[in-house]
Amino acid sequence: MTTIRTTHVGSLPRSQEVVDFIFARERGTPYDPAAFDAAMASAVSETVRRQVAAGVDIVSDGETSKISYATYVKDRYTGFGGDGVRNTPADLKLFPGYMSRLSKDDRNPRYAHPKCIGEVRSRGQEELKKDIANLRAAMAEHGVERGFMNAASPGVISLFLQNDYYKTREAYLAALADAMKEEYETIVASGLDLQLDCPDLAVSRHMMFPDLTDAEFVTVARTHIEALNHALADIPPERVRVHICWGNYEGPHVCDIPMAKMFDTLMAARARYVLFETSNPRHGHEWTVFRDRARDIPDDKVLIPGVVDTTTNFVEHPELVAQRIERFVDIVGADRVIAGSDCGFGTFAGYGAVDPEIAYAKLAAMAEGAGLVRAR
Template sequence: MTRYATTHVGSLPRSQDVVDMIFARENNEPYEQAKFDAVMADAVDKTVKKQVMAGVDMVSDGETSKISYATYVKDRYTGFSGDSPRNAPADLKQFPSFLKRIADSGGTPQYARPMCTGEVKSKGQGELQKDIRHLKDAMAKHGAQQGFMNAASPGVISLFLQNDFYKTRDAYLAALADAMKAEYEEIVASGLDLQLDCPDLALSRHMLFTDLSDAEFLKVAESHVEALNHALENVPQEQVRIHICWGNYEGPHVCDIDMNTVFPVLMKVKASKLLFETSNPRHAHEWTVFRDRKAEIPEDRILVPGVVDTTTNFVEHPEVVAQRLERFGDIVGADRVIAGSDCGFGTFAGFGAVDPEIAFAKLESLAKGAALARAR
């Protein structure tokens, strides 16, 4: 692997024609499936080209066709209907004037979050197969050698699409794991890497499990990892990436559980590449956790620290990126460090704190910083 190779978390800004198509489907408005597919194929082609031009080594489809990184499952699996309760993160509740300002400004995405009200089963892999085809066609056209595709973890689905059918949360997690297995296996069978998005291992602590102690929450997180690893039983570890985060929003984040606490859980996931936040002001210091607990990092793990933030329009200087990478290179070696982003730039369709042009400027700076670190 290239020393200090480059990637990102997955989602990228969507064009307006893509957003219009997605929300036509979301709102049950009439649309032509053939036109929908053509718009998605064209958009994926363009977003892969932009990634290659920016210097990204491991590209994605930008999650172009998905309404969001977790709730897209409602369109591809049975068992979801109605609406799930909205619950603001605990840190925003501590600052109600800021929470009101966000709400009044329209700074929260609007999309359906149905509950699980029936048996979860796949509707087939047709939509996924289209996503894979669009990405691989674009990679071949623009010379991208490595690609990955995102998929929701059982835990994050249970966070946003809450259970109103299965007798227990564990039974719901088990059903989700069984249902998602085929999606995970389809992605890796195509030759792409699989990325599992797992904010449930951190964000859910201050969003859904605020009444628990840290020790009690870790037991919940362990159960999420067990369900995920079960779903991955037929997937080669070297083709799996996992992303953990505390919520991709600008806010105080004073209730975030610290990396040192969730570190042992993260290391138990069957994944070769670990993506995590290290750029934003709340977690930038936590590179020291990896330094101090180096002996607990399995030798087959590759660290993918976020070296650019995804909630501000500052474009990080390449030197800052290089310094951030070198910290981790000094811990596990440059050949086991990949430059990544803190989170996605287009977590929800039609919503993103970072201007689309600036998002790609950040990726270009990420690549320049990785080149600096590589050169020295």
């Protein structure tokens, strides 16, 4: 019988208690550290319980304790401060009316975007070890055998926390790779899989490098992969997942670089598992890139296509999910496909386009669709 496992990109909705604690820490207002730690442990347990109930096989901690999937590094590494540049996606600039409407939405929380102003060095792995302990305890409590933990890639850090210290962008990437190496290895040593979030391989095309040609941007993206692979040099690729993304926001996305142009870069990552978008209206057609280039997919790669969208409150029909899964099964076989989500459901604390209850309904629809494939 065909078995299709299920997972997701990593971030999940946080409770209001968790959000309040995170923003107290973010804004420097008083809070009880012991109560903070207890709230995170409890929330991770509940997050894992809900993933299991929805039918998710390979779970995460939902990135519960992090302010965001990338900028959390400012709290765990030296060298960040001040106020950095906030780049607006090029597609939103093309539709100023819509961009204005987004900017007036006061429901969206505001986050610090510091820049690199000094040497990047680890402050120690204590916060990471707390996250690992919380996830491992929750997995044991709820009977889960396999879990993963997210970490920011050097490239995505350079996207959101831009360089104002190192002489070149390449030097900054190298410093980030050296600094993050221990974090990556600590996650894998704990028995968890490591997921590297790499939106820089796609979204930075229209956020940081809009004046480059696509070919010039691909050259830049390759330097990001080289920095990442350097940091992963001592980790077995079968323990690593890489996620590419064009920006987890509801917008036109008319400036997104096509998957066809990023395919080789994605496949060059030193990771067995590759996660990518194939459900949203801008990238749903790109499963054909994998079909047409099936011979160029390394034999050890496992594909984790997004079979549910993370920017809409529509709950996908399980039959549609099954059809999306089967496209990739036909390309590489069932043993090399895991069902996933397009992106995270809570990439920033306190913000998510999808209602929390609907997010878990989507994960349940994903699991039901995978069950249909198994039953075929």
